[in-house]
Amino acid sequence: MKKEMDLFVNAKHEKKFKNHYPLIHKDAVRNYSVLKQEGSIINLIDQNGQFIAKGYYGIQNKGIGWVLSHNKGEKIDFLFFKSRMETAIDRRNAFYKSEETNAFRIFNGEGDGIGGLTIDYFDGYYLINWYSEGVYSFKDQVIRALDELTDYKAIYEKKRFDTKGKYINDDDFVKGDRGEFPIIVKENGMNYAVYLNEGAMVGIFLDQRDVRSVIREKYALDKNVLNTFSYTGAFSIAAALGGANKTTSVDLAKRSKSKTIEQFSANGIDFELHDIVVMDVFDYFKYANRKKLTYDLVILDPPSFARSKKRTFSAAKDYPGLLKDAISVTEKNGVIVASTNNATFGMKKFKGFVEQAFNESGDKYKILEAYQLPVDFRTVQEYPEGNYLKVLFVEKIS
Template identity: 25%
Template sequence: MKNLLKTANEKRAPLFDVTDAYRIVNGAADGFPGMTLDRFGDRFQVQFFGPEMLSRRRELVDAVASQFNPACIVVKERLSRAGKSLENAPMEIALGTREDAVGTVREGNARFHVDLLDTVNPGLFLDMRHVRLEVEDRFRAMTGGQFNAGAVQAGEPFNANDKRPAQSFADINGPRFLNLFSYTCSFSVHARLGGAAVATNADISGKILDKGRENYALNGLDLRPGEFFRGNALEYVRWACKKGLKFDGIVLDPPSFARFKGFNFNVREHLMPLVSECAQILNPRGFFMVSSNYSEFALDSFARDVLDAVRSVHEKARTAWKRGQDIDFVGSGSTKDSCLVATLVEV
């Protein structure tokens, strides 16, 4: 087992200079069916998505400890005894303490807080790393490499029912970024590090947005007007459209299902109409990345549908790329717990 872990880790060697947060084992493709192993600095997360390796759980933990000398190992069982997926997975600290499960990781020029015991997700989705890094590069190209992190004024959340003019936000000069379903705001951190003048985050969870603010602080970024909005993405997009706000880059990375104030978001039903509405607040020569981990989407048809939705507003839009998970997700798409479709459109 140690040799399998060593071989799997060596496959990820191209990432070692980029980040210390990556997936070491991605299930059967790495010789560990039904199981994943993620590294977050010197913290390691083992997840069981099937029963295949459960009987060797102790052996596996010992092998990870011996091979990597971690500060902490957290084990999560993502399936019930009936074999059904669990979102509120049982968690066990197999090595270390509760305090050891918390720390920071590096990703390119950015740093992020992680907590392996907070929820199923530690605070950073590893399979979108390559897109986050590209977002930073794109804003750096827009600004000629000028990093703009100077203080403006204390950030204030925008309320969709707020009748005040958006002048404080609109008067900020420089390229703007919109991060919908923002989670802990990692895309926005990269955008700001690349030189975005403002990076707006929309998420239904105030707790999650607070974690985003912590990530801004960790990277020396001030909070600017309009950067944190607690509410659903559609609510914000319609508000922004009404106010005449425009963005030079948009990322739309929704969960498959979400619920907020009686509205049930279903990615199959609501994603493409939302893409069309987002396109209305995208500046010419801007970019728009749309992704989903819904396992029923096929990459080619997904990219085509996104392009058609954007072209309903920007006739000359084109697909810059379409792809799946980053290189540490070996065998991506072969199982429901390792799937992603993503496409980037330029207008």
């Protein structure tokens, strides 16, 4: 049984924990120095010595741990993990039954009751993401719960908790029968090649499922599409299958070209009818302006933070400038899909970025639709930061 330690909550933070805020920050407690070993069970105590909640100690970039229960008598043991995971799996029952989609999230951290832990499903393969050594210390309980609750081909894992917050690159295989990668998964009838054994990213971001679907169904037909920060070209696939005349995928990473070709091929699309460009996106905007290239649909989904030899990009401060670049190559009545996964600001501020960019460009706009996380990426209202995805479909109307 893990040792339990009392942490005394600073007065100004008591109310939020009593209101079921799940993330424990270092500055929220008085005696942080007593914590020594990640994975220790924490009891949060108020100024009157009364129990508030219990959680675990695990350092990640967001904080020092997560609340797991507000029941003083609840034990953080195998039955706790099995219960939380069983509830989460039941919530995704419709996904398991779907004939059109077999890649989705079955457990989404604090949204399903255990912050720092996510589990994704890829056509019989499970992928666990551990975001701290603290939550990784519960590995045996999590694996055992998957054993008892699911039938799987194999379990893989990603450790995302080294000292710099990066992915720990070692053998990702946990148990079962090793997969032969890529495996081809389905998402709303579209095919995507996925690798669970090649580093931190697998080839597709599942949180953009709804956005890819609406691009295919409503925005792609007969359009000339520019997909920036394209990674493996997932948005380009959706656009092509939606009847786009042509897609142009732009990404700085050299491997993006072969990965995008692979995704086109998985869907029976002739990749030679589409452009795949290995180039810094900001340089491409300059090139497009010089060549007077314009697009009917421009997709912007940059990383929250990126550094290249030429520049550093931070979504929190540089997104308006990126939008201005996109506006400059968007046709009148064209649409920009503006997306960010930066959790440090909300939708209101993101809409402010759109307003700023269009004002500075001297163009008018209309927000057509807004999206956040899909239903399998469950969130809780007590932790709005958990609903990190923000996507706006913006029409340029001048």
